[in-house]
Amino acid sequence: MKRLAAVILILLTALSFGGCQTKDSEKAYEEPVIMFAAGVGGVEDGSFNSSIINGLRKGARELKYDLKILQSETDDQYxxxxxxxxxxxxxxIISVTGHSDQLLAAAAQNPDIHFALIDGTTPKNAGADLPANFVSMNFDNAQGAFLMGVLAASANDTSGVQGFIGGMDIPVVKSAEIGYRAGIKAVSPENVVVSSNIGSFNDAEKAGQVAGEQHNQGAGVIFGFAGGSNIGVIENAASGGYWFIGVDQDQAVVYPQFAPTILCSMVKNVDNAAYDAVKMQMDGSFKGGIYEYGVGNGGITLGSAGGNITPELQSIYDTWQKAISDGSVRVPETQAELDAFNGHTEEE
Known part of the structure; x- marks a missing residue:
């Protein structure tokens, strides 16, 4: 009877989701169930959510669980x-950056359910304060963005202007902008960075408009940290004849038709982080806390499928990547640290 009650509960709950579930949710109910509450911006955004889903679908095939994906078009729906x-x-239950407060509160109130936050913004020293049923898979966005700034300044050393377009005003985006500015400062401290926040990860039209404005201000490279909105920046870059730098997935793979205008991408292997989280759940090794992903452990890598990273640029990237990995360069994480940053190694 308990088994029957559980089945009835999940079926009734599924009805309350209405049209918010993807085809993964149409499979017959089988225990255990893993649910992904996707961030606002679409599950097939060619960026962040898509990558996480790839990792979860891999897990469903290999680890044998029933994956249910919940789509949200608005914060209220989320x-x-x-x-x-x-x-x-x-x-x-798995969710994403931008919803850390909701997920933490839910974990504290529901100790019998395990929760995983992908690309979390929990402080690095807060592991002991997290609920025991909560894992935060943190990505060092500042590190990855720093390397994108190095490449932006190195590939575009004639205009002296680089652009940054963020999706939403949240810590992950702020951290990326600071890292990007630091990377540019390390290579060309006299360069100017123009930045904008469009307030959405799913507004390609506005992103394209803002990209055009930044290009008119002289930006010869624009780093789009705006999820699904980035396609608007890519299209504008293609028509305007300037470089685009992407994030999350290798955008030259996602949009091969635009490969000639995509300098590179900061690939955040959130698919691996999502897989790691569900693997802990499925093999019984789940342990609450913070798990770090950065440029030193393969969490963040360079996407260069477009073929636009020359051997010289690759060498520059490798040099700075090594310096970050071995600790000789500490990437700023706050505005105060950025102001004090001189681009040198710790030893210097």
Missing amino acids: NENLKAAIQAKPAM
Whole structure:
């Protein structure tokens, strides 16, 4: 009877999701259930959410769990989806940056469910304060963005202007902008960075408009840290004849038709982080806390499928990547640290 009650509960809860689930949710119910509450911006965004789903689908094939994906078009819908997911009592609920407060609160109130935050913004020293049923898979966005800044300044040393377009005003984006500015400062301290925040990870039209404005201000390279909105920047870069730098997935792979205008991408291997989280759940090794992903352990890598990273640029990238990995360069994480940053190694 308990088994029957559990089945009825999950079926009734599924009905409350309405049209918010993808085809993964149409499979027959089998324990255990892993639920992914995707961030606002679309599950097939060619960027962040898509990469996480790739990792979760790999896990479903290899580790044998029932994956349910909840789509959200608005913040209110996200909150409703999270509430419904909790009521369904799955083995694990996974969500993304921008929703850390909601997920932490949910974990504290539901100790019988495991929670995983992908690309978390929890402080590095806060592991002991996290609920025991909560893991935060943190990415050092400042490190990766620093290397993109180095390449932007090195590939575009004639204009002296680089651009940055962020999706939302959240810590992950702020950290990336600081890292990007630091990388440019390390190579060409006299260069100017123009930056904008468009307020959405799913507004390609606005992103393209802002990209055009930055290009008119002289930007010869624009780093788009805006999720699904980045396609607007890519299209503008293609028509305007300037470089685009992407994030999350290798954008030259996602959009091969635009490969000639995509200098490179800061690949955040969030698919691996998502897989790591569900593997802990499935093999019984789950342990609450913070797990770090950066340029030193393969969490963040260079995407260069477009073929635009020359041997010289690759050498520059490798030099700085090594310096970050071995600790001889510490990437700024705050505005105060950026102001004091001189681009030199710690020893210097």
